[in-house]
Each structure stands twice: as structure tokens, then as C-alpha cells.
Amino acid sequence: MKLELGNFYVKDVKFGDTTAYVNGILTINKEEALAYVMEDEHITEADIVIARPGENKRIVPVKEAIEPRCRVNGNPVFPGVTGGIAPAGSGRTHALKNTSVLAVGKHWGSFGDGMIDMSGEGADLTHFSKLINICLVANTDEEFERHEQQKKNKALRWGAMRLSEYVGNAVKEMEPEEIEEFELGPIIKRDQKIKDLPAVVYVMQPQSQMEESGYNDLVYGWDANRMLPTFMNPNEILDGALISGSFMPCSSKWSTYDMQNCPTIKELYKAHGETINFLGVIMSNLNVAMKQKERAAVFVAQMAKSLGADGAILAEEGYGNPDADFIACFDALEDVGVKTVGITNECTGRDGQSQPLVVLSEKANAIVSCGNVSQLIKLPPMEEVIGELAALGRDGLSGGWEGDEKLGPSVREDGSVILENNSMFCGDQVLGWSQKTMREF
């Protein structure tokens, strides 16, 4: 399976008469773009706002991030989600690098939403401060969940995906500035010199812990809660087969952008043929009941072993309850002799003294740690807020609060904020960006 990602390195994004990409400048016809977004009758009002790295801007509540792309053969970028089912992971997809389309609530936030600061100290706490963000700021008619803490945010998430395709189509007919090739030969037909290298699988545990549909990560549009672990080609992940959900505290969340650019997959590709034989991805999930967690772990370990894996990298999208899935899978892999490295964040509490994972195992002896979800963060006011700052304290975002006896409200009168890392948008970057770790003090 061979995927060509044709990259266009965007230097700036502006509004203009025609949606087009010329000499590094992406121009968006706002009216046309919004008309396309508002074909979804559930979106009642919408605007597009640009936020660039270094600007004095704060974006909240952010629900999702997507890299603008198009599939050159005209198929949907997100098969089973923004169109019919078609295979992902081979052929040519074009991408507008350095940018992302954000789904931002005009008013309303929810548990899994996060915050992005485009400059200052807060910018260090999320990857998305480094990108030119095309913010779809919108309101919807989803009254059934207006006052729910958990929201599916369907109209906004789908709106942002559709906007990302609209924008991505600007480069459909153009010759990319760079082509990244991703090709993994069939496992049993590889060269002997590759077969002699240690064989490695990447085990992904995307968030799927809501029993009700509409909140979980989707694989080709299918709710990951309703699947057993399965084998996938890494190209499928890089090419839109997996999309993010709307449930997990935000720093633990993997946005669709993170999946499309998954740094761990890219790193494994880099090592493939040099130091490892990269077999592919075992797509697992995260579950509610103990039996489901154990069953998934059994499937993962069996698959890894049957594929001939010597090693695995295991990543979980979440903390707390999902730690049980993570450790069960870690144990199961080690038990069948697959040497495993886990990548996760920790929840050590505001004082740093809580047990880092809900479940521990001595077999989990190799872990890359990407941060503490409960770290307290104070940030000064920003000149401009995209979205609605009040949402951070009002709407039950996982890292914000209305009032606190000692700390006061999350959102101060002067626009400064105090929050837990939990609400920094996709801040812990377990898919591999993270330049955070945990240390003993």
C-alpha cells in the first residue's frame, strides 16, 4: 500500500474573492466557504476567523482540529464520515501544511473541549499554537445537548471537517511542493534484510468509552466502541480512516489533525528498514467493562504474536479509567514476549502526589510520559478571544470551573485564566509531538 502525501507549505491565510493557493498564500472566499458549511441546516450561525502563531489570541472552546486536505481522485477525505466508504491509505492526498481548521463553539463548550493560546506561556502547552488556525466559530440548533456537559458536537465537528475539505480542494489540481511517500510492503513478502530486523507493531487505543454513539472516535465512520481490535495499515491512519471524538478531557484527546499527522507512525516509518521491521498498526480501543478491556488485550496480544512482533509501542487516548485498558494491554503483550514501550500522560494531581496511573504493573517497565493532566496553569489575558471565554468556567470543561473556594473562578474579570492542563487543547500529545515529560520534585 503506497500513500503519497502532497504537501503545500502555507505561509499565510487571508480572505479574498476566490479560494485559492498562490505562492504560499492561501486565500479563502469566506462567503462561499460559509455557504458550504451552512448547507448543514443544524448550523445556525457561523464565521471564520484566522489565528496565527504569535498573535495575542485565545481560542476557546475548541472541539476539534483537522488538517485541510483533498483526495486527488475526488473521494472523501474521511471515508464513511464525510462521504461514502472508500479505502484510505493509498494514492494521492494533498495537504495544506502549517494550517488546521478548528471547530470552535461560538458560545457553548463541553467537557472535552479545550483552549489554545497563540502566544505567551500558554502557547507552549499545545501544538496548535504553531499552526495557522482557520477557526470555524459557529452555533448550532442542537438544543437536546445545549446544557449537557457531554456534547456530541456533531454539527460543529462535521462542519469543520467539511470546511477542511472545501479549503483542501484549493490545491487539488496543483503540483505539490513536496511529496511524502509512505509504503509498507506485504508483511510476508518483505526483503530478507528487513525481515532480519526486530518486528514492531504500533498499538493504538483511541477513545471509545461512551456506550451511546456519537461521542467516540470513528474508524471508517464506525464507532470504535463497537469493534474488536483489528489490524490496519499505518497509511490508513495518516489518510483519514480514523477521526477524533468528543468525550475525553482535552489534553488527553487526539484530534483528527494529530491522527492525520501521527508523529509515532512517521517515526516508525523512519526506522523501518533501518533498525526495525514496521509491521503495521493494531487498532484497539478503550472500553468500559473489565471483561471488554481484557478481551481487547487478548486480541491485541494474539495479533501481535501471530504477526511475529518482537516489540510494540502502545498509546492510550485518555487517563484514569482507560489506564486499566492500557496496563491490561501492556501486560498481555509482555506476557506473550512482545517487548513494549507505552506512551501516556499521567494524573498526579495538583500537588503531584497522586498515583500516576490508576492501575500500575511492574511489567510496564518502559513508559514515555507526556505530562500531568491536573497541573494548574495560570495565564494572563489575551487581547482577542475567538469563541467565548466564559465557556471555560461555565460549561463544564474538564480543566475549568465556575468557582473554587481557594482559587476563585477559572475565568477572571480581567480575562486572565486559571485552569488545569486538562483543558489545554490536545496538550499532552501522546501521539508523539510531546516535548513534555514528568519529573520528581
Next chain:
Amino acid sequence: MKKAILYINQFFAGIGGEEKADHAPEIREGLVGPSLALDAALKNAEVTHTVICGDNFMGSNQDEAVERILAFLEDKEFDIFFAGPSFQAGRYGNACGVICKAVKEKFGVPVISSMHVENPGVNMFKKEVVIFPGGRSAAAMRKDTKKMAAYGDKVLAGEKIGTAEEEGFYVRGIRHQVIDFTMEPAAVRGVKMLLKKLAGEEYVTELPIPKSDRVEIAAPVKDLATAKIAIVTTGGIVPVANPDRIQSASATRWGMYDVSEMARLEGGVYKTIHAGYDPAAADADPNICVPLDALRAYETEGKIGSLDTHFYTTVGTGTTEAEASRMAEEMVPFLKEHGVDGVIMTST
């Protein structure tokens, strides 16, 4: 100039060795024994007083010792508190830990100590007290004191404190996130760690999992009909007066009580002092936690040979593993002396 106070034991105060270990707590103005080295090493504070207490006095009358020492400190002005170094001396290490913890809780000042890695005080107190690794014996006095002083100076100057590794003290189980843009991203760290693990090379996990101290399951009792059985409980059943003053949570004390003349434990004579569960049922019938009645029946039926004269008890809630194993080690000689073949452990 800021002010510091140091805690030392009777030996380092020059009062005497084991024969003087019952020495009652006292406070002296100025420098005694190790205070001289500490005062010389400290740049940002002077040592104004030295607290002295015998190791046995602290060991056997801990509450009283702590109470008296806290009373001495009540009217003293001080910004920082040191204890030791206690090297490999277990009782001294314990005393340093106990008093540092109490001073920190009462006065909210930084507390600093130094112990050799094998001193049991390290594991008992490293969470609450900044403890620096020290030498085995007093030969390391100057070196160990310098480490405590250097860190103390840094704290007093309000300098930013680094990680436990950077500062050199034992890890306390306080984990915070660090952003470091010179560090490789997680994906690169993960693949590198995996390559090392696959090659059987050394690597450093970023989340060390504490070793769980598992006890192997013992071989079965060969012949129950001739065996002597004892009951050990963490359910806090004690005579109503709680004669050994076992704490209701985070226990450090235990008791053994003679029940050789009893057929059952009567409510009103025995009760639970355990704060971790609803005591109503165990107070009404203590046998539901310490099943003396059932075991007497087994004894009569010949199912077990006999029951030990005593049962052994403490409280499990909030009690650290280190304290629990110390108490068990203290119980074992009695069980052996009584010729016990098997123990029934009951919890709550």
C-alpha cells in the same frame, strides 16, 4: 540573618550511648555537636538552638517526645529546621523523620534531614521530609551536613528548586510536568526506548513503577488437627480502653491481648478503633472481625490443635507498607515463642 534549629540524638550531643538512650527531650541555646558543622556550612542562616532527645525516649514515648519538643519550639523564631544526619542508625533516622514531619505540620517551615539509603527512616519519611542520601557512619558528618546546608541556603534564598535528581534528595513521589523544547518529542523517545529494550540495553523509563512487595503464599499447614493457630487482625479490635493507644488511622502501634480464658470476645469489653469502616457491627460483636468464637468451636471439634493465648491487632487504614511490615516483624518473635504454626489474618 535567618534562623535555623537542629535536632540531634543523645549520642551526638555527647551525653552518652545506649545507656543514655532514654534521655528526655531538651533544647539548648547555641551549638551542640553537629550544630557546629551545620552553622559553619549555612550561609543564609545561623543555628540558634539545638534540640536533643534520646533515641529510646523518642521510640517508646513518641507522642510525649513530640509534644515536648513542639512546646520548646513554640516561642522560638526559626525559618528552617534540620535533623541529623542520622547515617545508618535506624532509631535515630526514625526520630529525625518523626520530628521533621511534626515540625513541618505545626510550623510550616522547610524541614531537611540526611540518612543513609539503608536507614528505614528513608522509606518511612521521604514523602514528607526532604532527605539527602548520607554516609553509613559519622565519618560522613561534614559531607552530609554540607548537602543539607546547601539545599537549606537555596530554600532560604527563595531560589527555584529543581527536580529531586538535580537537587540530590530522595524522590518524594511528587511528580510534575516539565516542558523542555530541547528534548526530543515523545515519538522519538518512544522508538529509541523500544530499540534499547529490544536490544537488551539499559534504558530509563519516564514513569518508574514502584516495586510491589509481594509476600509468597506459605506452604499449607501439614496437620491442622495438631497445629496451633493465632489470629492477627488489621481490623482494630482492642480492649475498650485501648491500652496500647493504637491509632485509628495511619497506625504505628499494635497490641497483643490474652484471650486464653475466653470463649468469645464480648461487645462492651472489646471494640474496634478502626476509622476506616462503620464500627457498629464490630462493636456489637467483635467476633465478626476476630473470630474467637468460631475458632474455639473448631478447637473443641478437634479441627485445629489449639488457639494461641493472644490475638494480635493493629489498624490497617492509611497505614504505610513500611509501618505495616515493621509491626509484623515485631509480632513474629512472639508468634514463634508461642509455637504458632499458622496465622489467620483478618482485615475489614
